[in-house]
Amino acid sequence: MSKYSIKDLEKITGVKAHTIRIWERRYGIIQPERSKTNIRSYSDSDLRKLLNISMLNSSGIKISHLAKLSSIDLEAKILELSRSNKSIGFHIEKLTLATINFNEELFESILSKCVLESGMESTITEVLFPFFERIGVLWQVGSISPAQEHFISNLIRQKLFASIDSLSGKSVQGASKVLIYLKEDELHEVGILFYNYILRRNGFSTLYLGQDLPFKDLVSAVNDYNPNYIISSFISPINPEDINAYLLNMEKSFKDIDLLITGLQLKQDGVEVPDSIKLITSPQKFKELLHLK
Incomplete structure (x- = not known):
């Protein structure tokens, strides 16, 4: 009790x-x-x-x-x-x-x-x-x-x-490709699962890599999949310095890809999101960034 x-x-x-x-x-x-x-x-x-x-x-x-x-x-x-x-x-x-x-x-x-x-x-x-x-x-x-x-x-x-499974095989030919993942030690995937659902429902081709993905494996997957967008989320506790370093690494590694991120940890004082990385602040903002109705 x-x-x-x-x-x-x-x-x-x-x-x-x-x-x-x-x-x-x-x-x-x-x-x-x-x-x-x-x-x-x-x-x-x-x-x-x-x-x-x-x-x-x-x-x-x-x-x-x-x-x-x-x-x-x-x-x-x-x-x-x-x-x-x-x-x-x-x-x-x-x-x-x-x-x-x-x-x-x-x-x-x-x-x-x-x-x-x-x-x-x-x-x-x-x-x-x-x-x-x-x-x-x-x-x-x-x-x-x-x-x-x-x-x-x-x-x-x-x-x-x-x-999401009910939408398998419904991507539109020639549609934008989106890679969705969570970094190492990040396990809270409800938000990005929802975005995966929205993308699939709108005909996007998505590669969902799930939780706890090491950065080197992310790089390898990006090289193989060649996505137009990468989406990730930061929910688990992490200090601002580590977030900033991680975001800079993303920006440096994926220069020609649109990077979209979300999560409570990005609201911390001291977190500095590079201008090239877009913040998903709400489902409506997500739709705007992906040009969805």
Whole structure:
């Protein structure tokens, strides 16, 4: 059983710590354990209950009414709401709950609903990207475990691989060639898998080399494949000096190729991206750089 601080609950649920304290005191919604120094700690069941209450409260149900419902009643209300609610924020909350509970069935149901309503591309850009950014922040501050982050990452990866496989053999003759990879010690591939999907869907020819690729092997692949574009991402922790050195090496090694990069680590102070390397700051920016509609 995990233990959460009130700050953890605030980060995960979006409910302010001050509000959580009021709900505890006035309605007895959750009852934290207290240490000898009077520090609150919360259980998995407390977190699940607060997530459910937060979602229902956001949908317009008064907290005074929710406080009277059992956990079973709250879950029934959530299921009822999920059948009619198309809010992106609601879907992200449910995916967060699926992550915390290792609930693959819930993940599948929410994702299938989103894809059916909006299509795969819109689901990825409008739901999964914001959700995954949230999960990344929660993981960095320790509010979810590496196991929970890996669980949901692998489910999303499986969906993306399946979508990419469905587009095999559909590249347009004479289309631009794109090499996609992650450098050594970089394992976070959800973002570049999405870009691979978009490129395949638009008829590009792509070579996906995946995670943890040594630079010498990248050079060899570039020489064999002769791509028009190279795409990579920097998510795993790395200091600015090492990023700068790596980007300069890319610029020097691939002078006649359009280089596109993305990732949270590029936002660090001290990172200097050469003018010849283009930054992917959003899915829309990616489409602009590749001249996609």
